[in-house]
Amino acid sequence: MTLNINGLNSNNYNLFINAISRVKSPTFQGANSTSNPVDIFVQASELSPYLSAEAVKNMLNMNPKVAKILRENGLKPEINIFELQKLAGGHLNHTKNVAAGIIDNLPLSDRQVVNRQAVLQGAIFHDFGKVLIPEKIINKKARLTDKEKQIMNLHSELGYELLKTQNISPDALELIKYHHQTPDNKGYPVNNSGFIYGLEAEIIAVADKYSALVEKRSYKPALSKEEALAIIKEDYPEGGVVYDALVRYVGK
Numbered sequence: 437m438t439l440n441i442n443g444l445n446s447n448n449y450n451l452f453i454n455a456i457s458r459v460k461s462p463t464f465q466g467a468n469s470t471s472n473p474v475d476i477f478v479q480a481s482e483l484s485p486y487l488s489a490e491a492v493k494n495m496l497n498m499n500p501k502v503a504k505i506l507r508e509n510g511l512k513p514e515i516n517i518f519e520l521q522k523l524a525g526g527h528l529n530h531t532k533n534v535a536a537g538i539i540d541n542l543p544l545s546d547r548q549v550v551n552r553q554a555v556l557q558g559a560i561f562h563d564f565g566k567v568l569i570p571e572k573i574i575n576k577k578a579r580l581t582d583k584e585k586q587i588m589n590l591h592s593e594l595g596y597e598l599l600k601t602q603n604i605s606p607d608a609l610e611l612i613k614y615h616h617q618t619p620d621n622k623g624y625p626v627n628n629s630g631f632i633y634g635l636e637a638e639i640i641a642v643a644d645k646y647s648a649l650v651e652k653r654s655y656k657p658a659l660s661k662e663e664a665l666a667i668i669k670e671d672y673p674e675g676g677v678v679y680d681a682l683v684r685y686v687g688k
Contacts, residue, residue, distance in 0.1 A: 482560065483524045486602070489517045492567055498601040505594060506568065509587060519574055520567040527647055528560050534643035535559040537685035538678060546635060546677055551607055555636045558611030559643060561604065565595030575654040592616050593625045607636075615640050638678045642668065646682060661686050 485491060492515050496502050506513055535555055539547060566574060569591050573584050580588060596613035604612075610631055617623035619633045631637075649664035659667075665683060672679040 483528070486561075486564070486599075487517075487521055487524055489515050492517065492520070492598065495598040495601050499597050502568070502594060502597045505590060505597065509590060511568070511570070511587065513568065514570065516567055516569065516571050516574070519569075519571060520564070523563055523566060527651060528563060530647045530651070531562065531640070531643045532556055532559040534646055534682070534685070535639050537688075538639050538643060538681045541681035541684040541688075542677060549635070550639070551636055554605055554607035554611060555639050557605060557608035558615065558636070559640050561595060561599055561608065561612050562615045562640060562644060563591060563595065564599055564612070565591035565593065565597075567598075568594050577654050579655075589616070589624045611637055611640055615644060635678070642678050642682055646686075 496513060496515075503513055536552075539550055539552055539555065542550065569588060573580065573588055576584070592613055592615060596609055599612060600609055610629075613625065614623070614627065614631045614633070614637060617625075617627055617631065617633055617637065621627045621633075645668055646664050649659045649667060650661060652658040665686060668679060668682070
């Protein structure tokens with residue numbers, strides 16, 4: 437299997453880690469830090485075993501199903517390591533912080549039953565599979581075509597298949613695979629494992645959406661926290677424990 441590696445390669449990795457260890461996380465409009473803020477240095481420590489091209493290549497070699505998924509969708513095994521490293525210092529870190537903030541602001545009865553470790557691990561790795569999505573699709577400034585959407589949607593399953601070769605908890609892996617699933621099973625990928633969309637999945641979904649809304653992306657500007665909450669409110673016309681917890685967290 438021939439691999440193409442875009443962005444920083446494994447030889448540049450130590451330089452990358454040394455550089456980001458001296459820089460704080462990027463700011464997001466409307467974002468709040470948790471009681472234990474995570475900056476890029478801590479983030480890099482947590483994800484550093486997974487952020488090199490060599491690490492991703494090893495995962496590919498350990499699980500032939502990854503190459504099969506790519507092949508069936510007309511994709512070559514190209515490692516977009518720069519995109520993964522950018523995500524690690526931004527969206528993944530922020531989504532984890534928001535998820536932690538939501539958990540901390542849940543009613544006590546819900547907070548006690550949430551698998552906090554699985555949620556936070558799932559949040560930090562939820563978009564890991566984008567390392568295999570072509571850069572021209574991830575950073576496209578125009579609307580994606582149906583085919584491009586199909587390819588983009590592969591990131592959930594690709595992340596799951598890559599990370600199942602690593603020391604990631606089974607509960608977190610399920611959340612990574614199905615973080616775009618819905619309570620009525622109309623999301624993706626197809627739920628063929630009996631996954632039950634519960635409180636943990638909802639927390640990651642809401643944290644992911646909020647973080648994406650307040651970030652600047654190639655196809656949109658960053659929204660304010662008020663704008664982001666208004667959009668998410670459309671999914672919760674009568675409120676809900678997760679949405680209400682997000683509002684409390686953002687308000688703080």
